Amino acid sequence: MIEILSTPTLVTVQDLGRSGFYRYGVCRSGAMDRLSLAIGNLLLGNDRNAAGLEIPILPFRLRFDADVNFAITGADCAAELDGRPLPPYWASRADAGEILTLAAPRAGCRAYICVAGGVDVPEVLASRSTQLREGFGGLDGRALVKGERIKAVGNEILLPKGGLGAVPPTALSGPNPSPIIVRVIPAAEYDDYDETSKAAFWTAEWKVTVQSNRAGYRLEGPELNLGRPIELRSHGVVPGVIQVPAGGQPIIQLADAATMGGYPKIGVVIDTDLSLIAQARPGDSLRFVETDLAGAGHAHEETDAYLAALERDAGLQHRLAVTWRKQ
Amino acid sequence: MNAAAVHLEKPRITPLGSCAILFEAPGEFDLEHQRRIWALADAAAQWDTVVEAVPGMTNLILLLSEPPCELDLFRTLLQDAWESGAEKHVEPTVLKIPIVYGGEGGPHLHDVAEGTGLSVDEVVRIHTEPDYTVYAVGSHAGYCYLGGLDARLFMPRRKVPLLSIPAGSLSVAGLQTGVSASAGPSGWHTIGRAEISFFDPERRPPALLKPGDIIRFMAERIVA
Numbered sequence: 001m002i003e004i005l006s007t008p009t010l011v012t013v014q015d016l017g018r019s020g021f022y023r024y025g026v027c028r029s030g031a032m033d034r035l036s037l038a039i040g041n042l043l044l045g046n047d048r049n050a051a052g053l054e055i056p057i058l059p060f061r062l063r064f065d066a067d068v069n070f071a072i073t074g075a076d077c078a079a080e081l082d083g084r085p086l087p088p089y090w091a092s093r094a095d096a097g098e099i100l101t102l103a104a105p106r107a108g109c110r111a112y113i114c115v116a117g118g119v120d121v122p123e124v125l126a127s128r129s130t131q132l133r134e135g136f137g138g139l140d141g142r143a144l145v146k147g148e149r150i151k152a153v154g155n156e157i158l159l160p161k162g163g164l165g166a167v168p169p170t171a172l173s174g175p176n177p178s179p180i181i182v183r184v185i186p187a188a189e190y191d192d193y194d195e196t197s198k199a200a201f202w203t204a205e206w207k208v209t210v211q212s213n214r215a216g217y218r219l220e221g222p223e224l225n226l227g228r229p230i231e232l233r234s235h236g237v238v239p240g241v242i243q244v245p246a247g248g249q250p251i252i253q254l255a256d257a258a259t260m261g262g263y264p265k266i267g268v269v270i271d272t273d274l275s276l277i278a279q280a281r282p283g284d285s286l287r288f289v290e291t292d293l294a295g296a297g298h299a300h301e302e303t304d305a306y307l308a309a310l311e312r313d314a315g316l317q318h319r320l321a322v323t324w325r326k327q
Numbered sequence: 328m329n330a331a332a333v334h335l336e337k338p339r340i341t342p343l344g345s346c347a348i349l350f351e352a353p354g355e356f357d358l359e360h361q362r363r364i365w366a367l368a369d370a371a372a373q374w375d376t377v378v379e380a381v382p383g384m385t386n387l388i389l390l391l392s393e394p395p396c397e398l399d400l401f402r403t404l405l406q407d408a409w410e411s412g413a414e415k416h417v418e419p420t421v422l423k424i425p426i427v428y429g430g431e432g433g434p435h436l437h438d439v440a441e442g443t444g445l446s447v448d449e450v451v452r453i454h455t456e457p458d459y460t461v462y463a464v465g466s467h468a469g470y471c472y473l474g475g476l477d478a479r480l481f482m483p484r485r486k487v488p489l490l491s492i493p494a495g496s497l498s499v500a501g502l503q504t505g506v507s508a509s510a511g512p513s514g515w516h517t518i519g520r521a522e523i524s525f526f527d528p529e530r531r532p533p534a535l536l537k538p539g540d541i542i543r544f545m546a547e548r549i550v551a
Contacts, residue, residue, distance in 0.1 A: 023381045024464055024468060026468045125528050132466070133511055135509075185344055188341040231333070233385055234465075235384065238343055238351070249407065258466045259467045260463065268343055268345075271345065271394075274347070296344075296346075297393070
């Protein structure tokens with residue numbers, strides 16, 4: 001058991017998201033930074049899709065009521081286990097009674113806590129992610145509250161003494177650069193924007209506003225205008241779609257966004273780079289660089305290769321830890 | 328300047344980011360084209376790497392398990408399947424939904440009467456007349472996009488969207504009408520309220536209605 005001692009708003013249980021129910025209007029949900037969640041899970045010998053906690057606003061404190069392996073990934077939030085500092089992207093053993101504290105992030109925006117075997121909540125519609133709007137999945141479909149107790153499924157994995165860390169991909173390590181570079185594939189209405197707007201879309205530094213959450217990030221920058229107004233028929237929308245409503249300020253649709261929409265879309269952030277968006281905070285700037293399907297495929301392969309290597313290396317460390325204990 | 332409706336001469340197929348493809352049908356926004364979209368969705372769901380095919384309003388998105396190296400394969404598959412002209416005819420479930428028009432649950436009924444130049448009773452009569460066909464399910468879980476709203480009830484969207492309207496809210500905007508399946512923000516005009524559950528994650532399928540089903544609204548009461 002793990003007891004939540006203090007919590008900001010909207011700490012939720014998330015896995016890599018819900019798939020296969022989009023045609024019923026069920027959005028992807030899941031971790032905003034799926035890469036960080038997967039890294040935490042692999043460090044613990046979990047399935048990369050195991051459920052963890054997403055913590056968007058810090059500080060956060062919890063107490064372990066039993067010995068358990070856990071990992072912290074995502075935002076660097078000066079984590080301490082009973083006063084002992086833990087490096088970012090780190091897995092270690094907690095003893096019963098120890099308190100884990102996450103402070104305001106030094107880098108990034110969302111931290112993930114993974115536990116051995118994953119957070120023990122029932123699977124609903126093939127996922128353990130919290131569906132906040134409809135109120136199902138995760139912990140009764142809602143955010144965690146103070147005093148809440150959550151359980152780890154548990155596993156037999158042993159960590160090396162002192163813990164086990166991962167070197168995150170470059171784009172996720174250290175403080176956010178300014179601007180954060182995000183790769184975008186132009187969308188169906190791209191050519192309907194006037195020349196000035198098209199140029200501004202790629203050159204401007206887009207400020208992340210405070211009106212940014214799991215459903216979407218509202219950006220602030222130059223006004224984007226269509227050559228002429230158009231009325232679209234509603235169609236399926238996926239996380240990453242950059243819609244431009246009247247007013248010309250773009251909104252990036254994210255994990256909890258509506259599954260259909262009809263606003264003109266200028267481009268779509270590639271899946272790989274949604275992790276970077278998840279770690280951007282209000283006030284940070286984004287710059288969009290153009291890519292295509294081949295570029296997206298390449299980025300995808302890089303992430304896959306990174307995770308495969310991590311899985312192999314972590315697995316080796318877990319086996320070495322067993323051998324070591326037997327000596 | 329009025330917004331021009333996008334009217335395509337031939338199907339438009341574009342990437343929707345790295346792992347999705349958008350297919351937009353040419354031609355009218357009508358049931359015949361929508362039946363072809365449903366047939367296309369059923370066909371596409373069988374293709375390699377397609378996780379799901381999701382119908383929209385005379386369009387379709389394919390959700391893929393990985394980025395396609397290039398679009399050409401899907402372009403050919405989609406075009407050929409569309410040009411086959413196959414239509415999916417659904418044996419519809421007909422759902423009658425009692426509505427309390429106006430009052431607390433329909434705060435904008437009077438705005439719609441005023442905006443359309445009709446009386447409240449006429450708005451309700453015109454709104455309850457047609458059989459509405461579920462064209463697509465989406466936006467939020469269980470929400471039905473309906474075809475069939477009478478053009479006399481056309482209302483532009485609200486200038487200032489509401490932060491949240493409750494589940495069961497019946498609203499109109501543009502040439503669309505629908506009932507919210509859960510509480511959420513809305514830029515539409517709420518004219519009534521229904522007691523109905525459109526979505527249950529424990530049910531299979533989880534959504535109450537599927538594309539092709541029919542909704543009839545019944546005026547249980549009009550609160551002036």
